[in-house]
Amino acid sequence: MELKLPEIPELSRQHRLAAQEQLDRKTKPVGSLGRLEELAVQLCAIQHKVPPDTARKRILVxxxxxxxxxxxxxxxxxEVTAQMLANFAAGGAAINVLARLMGGELFVVDVGVAAEPVVGVKNRKVRWGTRNFAHEPAMTVEETLQALNVGIELAFEAAEDEVDILCLGEMGIGNTTAAAALLCLLTEAREEQVVGRGTGLTDAQLEHKRAIVARAVARHREWVKTPFEALCAVGGLEIAALVGSMIGAAASKIPVIVDGFIVTVAALVAYHLTPKARDALIFAHRSEELGHRYALELLEANPLLDLGMRLGEGSGAALASFLVEAAGRILREMATFAEAGVSEREEQDVT
Structure with a gap:
């Protein structure tokens, strides 16, 4: 197998300008809705349509x-990873609650859980977990490509189902360690800058985690030459699938709402593999995980929310989807000055 990525279209300047023109004619002072207006314009540029469609939302975890x-x-x-899959399937996790609230479809996808498949969860298992990257590469080239393709295919499925907005999340015990190591390999970051407490480590446990990451990164830096090789060396099967889903969605003109630290690191990998994937991304929130701020800065991302969250599961992306839908509906449903019979701003000479 070899790395073959779908072609991603340019953002539409024509639709961006048309969206801005329409917004400026709505019954409000120009620019008074701030970032909601920026979001509306971004949606139109990604989808190549004015107004944008935002009604059908899907969450991929x-x-x-x-x-x-x-x-x-x-x-x-x-074992908590598999146990949480059962919780997702039963509808009892935070992301289940938020999916119901936002009216979104929730698809949980097993790309590499080290347990038997769970009923109600999509089984796209590549292998039963990664290898221990403290001693060897986490994944082979073939396994990484398989996981990437799972993400691409599910993004294409979303396009076939006429999904308007794709929210991305993850679940996997140990994946903040993988994401932090990956961030170190992709950049010049030191472990103390990006390795955080994850599921709630003590100070002593945090120092141990940082030492493990430092040694692993030093081991793999000797041979890793490309972002793809970094993903193979220390990444995760779910991280690779996230990368693929972002690229597939961007190729399909579907806006992607990026969740927290792990998904943002996946976004950085996607950007390195094909820079135009960045254009389709909307960043949901700034999490409490240490390396998240660093990763966001590398992507020049300004998240919509900052709620002190660090759960994962796509929870931040689900919450941000309300703002994304609001932006689209402002453009679609808000009256213009002419439609509402409201007088427009007058240009007055005060000299």
């Missing part, structure tokens, strides 16, 4: 296990 948990880098055992 990719799940996988990580061999690095053998190094005791998490406060929770690896």
């Amino acid at each position: 990719f799940a996988a296990d990580h061999g690095i948990t053998e190094e005791k880098v998490s406060a929770y055992p690896r």
Whole structure:
């Protein structure tokens, strides 16, 4: 297998300008809705249509296990990943509540959980968890490509189903360690800048986690030459699937709402693999995980929310989807001055 990525169209300047022109004719002072107006224009440029469509929303939560948990880098055992999949399937997790509230479709996808498939969860398992990247590469080239393709295919499925907005999340014990190591390999970041407490580590556990990441990154930096190789070396199956889903969605003109730290690191990988993927991304929130701010700055991202969250599961993306839909509906439903019979601003000479 070799890395073959779908072609991503340019953002539409024509639709961007048309959207801005329409917004400026709505019954409000120009620019008075601030970032909602920026969002509306971005949606039109991504979808190549004015007004944008925002009614049909889908959440993809990719799940996988990580061999690095053998190094005791998490406060929770690896079995929690599979247990949480059962919770998702039963409708009892935070993302289930938020999906119901936002009226979105929730698809949980097992890309590499180290347990038997769960009824109610899409089974696209590549392998039963990654290898322990403290000692060897987490994934082979073929496994990484398989996981990437899972994400691309599910984004294409969303396009076929006429999904308007795609929200991305993840689940996997140990994946903040993988994301932090990946961020270090992709950049010059030091472990103390990006390795955080994850599921709630003590100070001593945090220092241990940082030491594990530092040693692993030093080991793999000797041979890693490309972002794809970095993903193979220390990434996760769910992280690779997230990368693929962003690229597939961008190729399909579907705006993507990016959740927290892990999904943002996946966005950085997607950007390195194909820079135009960045154009389709809307960043949901700034999480409490240490490396998230660093990753957001690298992507020049200004998230919509800052609520002190660090749950994952796509929870921040689901919350941000309300603002994204609001932006689209302002452009679609708000009256213009002419339609409402409201007088427009007068240009007055005060000299």
